[in-house]
Amino acid sequence: MASLAEATTRTEAAERRRVRPLIATLPAVAWLLAFFATPLVIFAVYSLLTNELYAVGTPFTLDAYRDALTSTLNRTLARNSLEVGLSTAAVTVMAGLPIAYWLRFVARRSRIAVLFLIAASMFASYLVRIYAWRTVLGSRGLVNSALDRAGLIDQPLGFLLYSRFAVIVALVHIFLPYVVLVLYAGMGPLGEGLLEAAQDLGAKSSLLWRRVIIPIMAAPAFSAFVFVFILSAADYVTPQFLGGKDGVTLGVQIQQNFVGVGNWPLASATSFLMLLAFVAVFAVGSFILRRLKLNDIRLSS
Amino acid sequence: MQGRRAPVPTAITIAALLFLFVPLAIVVLFSFNSTGSLTFPFAGFSTRWYHQIIESVAFRDAVVNSAFVGAVVALSTLVLGTLAAYGLTRASTRLRTPIAVLLFLPLTLPGLFLGLSLLVLFSRVEVNLSLGTVMIAHMVYVLPYYLLIAVAALQRLDPALEEAGADLGANAWLVFRRVTLPQVWPVLLAAALLAFALSFDEFIITFFVIGPDSTLPLFIFSTLRRTVDPSVNAISSLLLVITLALFAIAFVLTLRGSRTSGLSIETEPIGSAAR
Numbered sequence: 001m002a003s004l005a006e007a008t009t010r011t012e013a014a015e016r017r018r019v020r021p022l023i024a025t026l027p028a029v030a031w032l033l034a035f036f037a038t039p040l041v042i043f044a045v046y047s048l049l050t051n052e053l054y055a056v057g058t059p060f061t062l063d064a065y066r067d068a069l070t071s072t073l074n075r076t077l078a079r080n081s082l083e084v085g086l087s088t089a090a091v092t093v094m095a096g097l098p099i100a101y102w103l104r105f106v107a108r109r110s111r112i113a114v115l116f117l118i119a120a121s122m123f124a125s126y127l128v129r130i131y132a133w134r135t136v137l138g139s140r141g142l143v144n145s146a147l148d149r150a151g152l153i154d155q156p157l158g159f160l161l162y163s164r165f166a167v168i169v170a171l172v173h174i175f176l177p178y179v180v181l182v183l184y185a186g187m188g189p190l191g192e193g194l195l196e197a198a199q200d201l202g203a204k205s206s207l208l209w210r211r212v213i214i215p216i217m218a219a220p221a222f223s224a225f226v227f228v229f230i231l232s233a234a235d236y237v238t239p240q241f242l243g244g245k246d247g248v249t250l251g252v253q254i255q256q257n258f259v260g261v262g263n264w265p266l267a268s269a270t271s272f273l274m275l276l277a278f279v280a281v282f283a284v285g286s287f288i289l290r291r292l293k294l295n296d297i298r299l300s301s
Numbered sequence: 302m303q304g305r306r307a308p309v310p311t312a313i314t315i316a317a318l319l320f321l322f323v324p325l326a327i328v329v330l331f332s333f334n335s336t337g338s339l340t341f342p343f344a345g346f347s348t349r350w351y352h353q354i355i356e357s358v359a360f361r362d363a364v365v366n367s368a369f370v371g372a373v374v375a376l377s378t379l380v381l382g383t384l385a386a387y388g389l390t391r392a393s394t395r396l397r398t399p400i401a402v403l404l405f406l407p408l409t410l411p412g413l414f415l416g417l418s419l420l421v422l423f424s425r426v427e428v429n430l431s432l433g434t435v436m437i438a439h440m441v442y443v444l445p446y447y448l449l450i451a452v453a454a455l456q457r458l459d460p461a462l463e464e465a466g467a468d469l470g471a472n473a474w475l476v477f478r479r480v481t482l483p484q485v486w487p488v489l490l491a492a493a494l495l496a497f498a499l500s501f502d503e504f505i506i507t508f509f510v511i512g513p514d515s516t517l518p519l520f521i522f523s524t525l526r527r528t529v530d531p532s533v534n535a536i537s538s539l540l541l542v543i544t545l546a547l548f549a550i551a552f553v554l555t556l557r558g559s560r561t562s563g564l565s566i567e568t569e570p571i572g573s574a575a576r
Contacts (some may be wrong), residue, residue: 018393022392024388026388031440033403035422036441042418043414119548123547124541125502127504127525128541132324135327230409241525
């Protein structure tokens with residue numbers, strides 16, 4: 001009997017050892033419940049209330065959702081946001097893959113230096129980068145004056161700045177470092193032996209990418225794509241400075257509705273419709289990955 | 302296998318580095334331009350824009366506010382984040398997953414929504430907007446980034462050392478202080494510096510929750526909106542130097558940290574240790 005009691009206390013002690021460390025997460029959990037979850041819930045409730053100009057009141061109504069969905073302006077801006085988000089995500093992932101590959105398999109002594117530069121540029125100020133692109137793409141900026149001096153143009157190219165193009169360029173500049181680091185980390189399971197084996201079996205470089213690298217990188221590339229898509233589609237500062245007329249996005253409109261117009265339910269309803277769209281993009285993407293059986297390729301390296 | 306020949310990835314990497322750094326270099330270059338012109342050609346060398354901004358009281362106030370907010374945010378995140386990372390890596394129960402999801406979720410929420418939600422909360426409970434509300438917001442924003450680094454560092458440690466400490470009769474706090482902390486402190490310090498840098502540069506959320514005060518990014522925002530003011534180049538260059546210096550220190554600390562815990566990022570990509 002004594003040994004049974006002893007065994008029970010021992011499993012209880014083991015159980016305690018497995019669960020007890022979670023207590024250490026409590027302050028952070030409490031913080032996020034108070035200042036992340038709670039505000040989101042209140043903000044969601046606002047979307048169901050009546051607009052009272054910089055305030056909200058009862059009765060509960062779906063008017064804000066109806067207004068958000070029927071506005072033709074919103075529809076145009078949503079399309080702009082979608083285009084900006086998809087283009088930024090596509091460009092960063094497509095450029096990020098070969099860079100991550102280079103860091104993992106090509107680089108020798110320069111790897112640490114290049115990793116340092118790419119990660120450092122992630123911390124270069126957000127506003128400064130927007131400003132830098134305004135300087136570079138301006139009518140007398142670096143690009144136009146170089147083209148002019150080369151004799152390629154007589155008139156500065158106006159579409160460079162204050163356009164959707166400028167917004168996408170700046171957002172790619174902002175998010176490329178994140179994507180490279182995520183993809184580089186994702187290349188972990190891609191062992192050196194695997195590439196060699198494929199090559200020994202006669203795989204050409206294009207086949208190697210198609211059959212080995214891209215399938216393994218599908219899941220991390222998808223995470224990076226969704227991350228960039230969400231954050232760039234909802235950006236409201238870059239379009240304000242670089243967007244001009246055709247680069248205005250839904251994020252700018254939400255901010256204007258809240259701060260400028262004071263229609264809080266409308267701003268809230270538009271925000272949650274946008275979040276819903278993000279979840280939909282994520283769900284469709286995961287579904288496709290699962291269908292192609294690319295969602296969970298694991299290799300022991 | 303290392304050093305296989307690959308002209309296309311090499312070219313793309315070089316192009317990306319130019320793309321990332323040339324625009325920033327141009328801002329720094331023009332901060333030393335002797336005329337107010339923001340266009341080529343470059344007129345001549347001068348430090349007049351730096352003199353001009355350093356004399357500006359509004360600029361100095363903004364810098365002091367940003368540094369104050371950043372320091373409070375970094376220190377609180379260091380405490381809150383280290384505890385949370387320790388709990389996440391040392392517990393093994395089903396409850397772990399929902400907690401981890403909550404702690405990392407702010408990463409995926411755009412700053413616009415976080416800023417608006419917090420503004421609504423503060424107006425609901427009638428808290429006046431101030432640097433205090435900015436700190437609250439920044440701690441939500443910075444925590445998951447801190448956790449990414451801290452969790453990876455704590456996961457990498459050899460559990461045998463902590464078990465040995467516990468078997469020798471040390472309580473959890475003593476094991477943490479004498480066994481765990483000595484192995485990871487450089488990385489945790491680096492993560493706290495990055496938390497400071499993220500807070501120092503944060504604009505998207507800050508815009509909604511700041512009230513009457515100003516921070517450096519808000520000062521830059523209003524300067525950018527007003528006119529084409531050539532002193533923006535000097536302000537931007539200073540901000541770049543500050544954040545990049547913080548990052549460089551953090552990078553060196555991380556290299557040191559991975560060396561003391563017996564791992565080298567020279568052979569292991571960052572994420573592979575987390576598996």
